[in-house]
Amino acid sequence: MYIIEGQDISVRAGKSRILEVKRVGLEEGKVFSVIGPNGSGKSTLLRVMALLQNPDDGCVYFRGERVLPRDRIRIRRRMAVVFQEPLLLDATVEENIVTGLRIRGVDAASARRRAGFWLERFKVAHLSDRWARALSGGEAQRVSLARAFALEPEVLFLDEPFANLDAPTREALLLELSDVLHSTGVTTFFVSHDFKEVAFLADRTMALMEGLPVQEAPPQRILDYPACEKLARFVGIENIWPAKILEERLETLIADIKGLTMVVKKAGDYEYERCSSVGDEVKIALRGDKINFIPLDACSNNLEIGCCQDGSIKQNCWNGRVKSLFAFGNVIRMTVDCGIDVNISVPAQFMNAFKIGDNISLYFSIDSPIILKK
Numbered sequence: 001m002y003i004i005e006g007q008d009i010s011v012r013a014g015k016s017r018i019l020e021v022k023r024v025g026l027e028e029g030k031v032f033s034v035i036g037p038n039g040s041g042k043s044t045l046l047r048v049m050a051l052l053q054n055p056d057d058g059c060v061y062f063r064g065e066r067v068l069p070r071d072r073i074r075i076r077r078r079m080a081v082v083f084q085e086p087l088l089l090d091a092t093v094e095e096n097i098v099t100g101l102r103i104r105g106v107d108a109a110s111a112r113r114r115a116g117f118w119l120e121r122f123k124v125a126h127l128s129d130r131w132a133r134a135l136s137g138g139e140a141q142r143v144s145l146a147r148a149f150a151l152e153p154e155v156l157f158l159d160e161p162f163a164n165l166d167a168p169t170r171e172a173l174l175l176e177l178s179d180v181l182h183s184t185g186v187t188t189f190f191v192s193h194d195f196k197e198v199a200f201l202a203d204r205t206m207a208l209m210e211g212l213p214v215q216e217a218p219p220q221r222i223l224d225y226p227a228c229e230k231l232a233r234f235v236g237i238e239n240i241w242p243a244k245i246l247e248e249r250l251e252t253l254i255a256d257i258k259g260l261t262m263v264v265k266k267a268g269d270y271e272y273e274r275c276s277s278v279g280d281e282v283k284i285a286l287r288g289d290k291i292n293f294i295p296l297d298a299c300s301n302n303l304e305i306g307c308c309q310d311g312s313i314k315q316n317c318w319n320g321r322v323k324s325l326f327a328f329g330n331v332i333r334m335t336v337d338c339g340i341d342v343n344i345s346v347p348a349q350f351m352n353a354f355k356i357g358d359n360i361s362l363y364f365s366i367d368s369p370i371i372l373k374k
């Protein structure tokens with residue numbers, strides 16, 4: 001049974017749909033995340049599940065019981081929410097934590113003890129007498145997290161808590177939060193548009209696009225096998241090409257991409273079988289970091305590399321010419337013209353190994369391409 005569950009949730013603004021989610025549920029002790037681009041409805045779903053906003057249709061169940069309007073405040077006190085902008089009271093750091101506990105009936109001495117413990121845990125105990133509104137963004141978010149955990153909630157809601165923090169602060173806080181989530185085992189609903197955060201923290205992820213769930217799975221699975229083109233782009237897959245399935249051969253599908261042949265492994269634990277019929281027009285996605293390269297014409301485009309004795313093919317091989325190169329942090333983004341543009345990510349040490357115009361052979365496993373659902 002889910003600790004909290006939403007059914008047939010629909011939120012509209014005038015005539016336009018903001019959110020339409022048939023079912024969403026949080027398992028006890030797990031971290032459930034919602035990912036999606038700006039405006040996809042993540043925060044709206046969080047507000048509905050945290051009982052901060054009524055949906056236009058649908059209902060929320062808490063521990064199996066439908067939440068009625070008269071129950072909302074009582075149940076909300078069993079939850080805690082941390083927002084992107086820390087909503088701290090105009091008071092000292094300690095008072096910010098103690099006040100919430102006192103409202104929930106905790107005696108003054110216990111409230112101070114709990115505040116001390118959680119401020120220590122989030123490494124801000126030294127700030128307890130400071131004025132909360134004078135803290136830096138990172139300090140304020142640590143205090144918000146300490147305040148939320150001090151409430152000992154049954155469900156914790158986190159709405160992009162790291163979005164405003166610089167990269168080192170975000171990374172440090174992410175590690176600390178992960179540690180606290182594991183040690184407390186608190187059920188968590190985590191909203192983010194950053195897949196790295198989600199992959200690090202979450203057990204399960206719902207991807208939202210324009211208010212609709214497009215996939216729900218463990219984060220790594222979404223990263224490896226996104227369900228649709230928009231999601232593939234959102235998770236950063238650099239190559240998405242229209243293709244046509246030409247034939248099935250042994251355990252593979254042979255696809256044509258503007259005259260180039262690609263072999264894709266047919267069997268797999270992801271759902272593209274329904275796209276696999278000969279003659280289908282599909283989209284094929286391929287991550288740039290799954291593509292290897294040799295700086296010479298080591299093979300030709302007829303896939304001879306990786307061809308086994310039984311006639312099966314383990315690798316694709318395409319030849320092309322380097323069209324553009326640019327450094328992006330510690331990787332190089334290279335586009336190779338193979339008849340179609342192929343974007344690949346190359347470790348920075350190869351920066352001087354190629355120049356624009358060089359001939360290059362690309363090869364990638366038949367496991368790497370993903371046939372996307374339409």
Ligand SMILES: Nc1ncnc2c1ncn2[C@@H]1O[C@H](COP(=O)(O)OP(=O)(O)OP(=O)(O)O)[C@@H](O)[C@H]1O
Nearest residue numbers: 013014018036037038039040041042043044045193
């Ligand atoms: N009260 C409202 N009236 C009209 N439109 C709204 C209202 N609240 C939200 N929206 C719209 O609904 C959509 C979803 O908003 P929401 O904040 O849930 O998205 P989000 O995925 O959390 O976005 P972000 O990542 O930018 O925070 C947006 O297009 C937003 O403009």
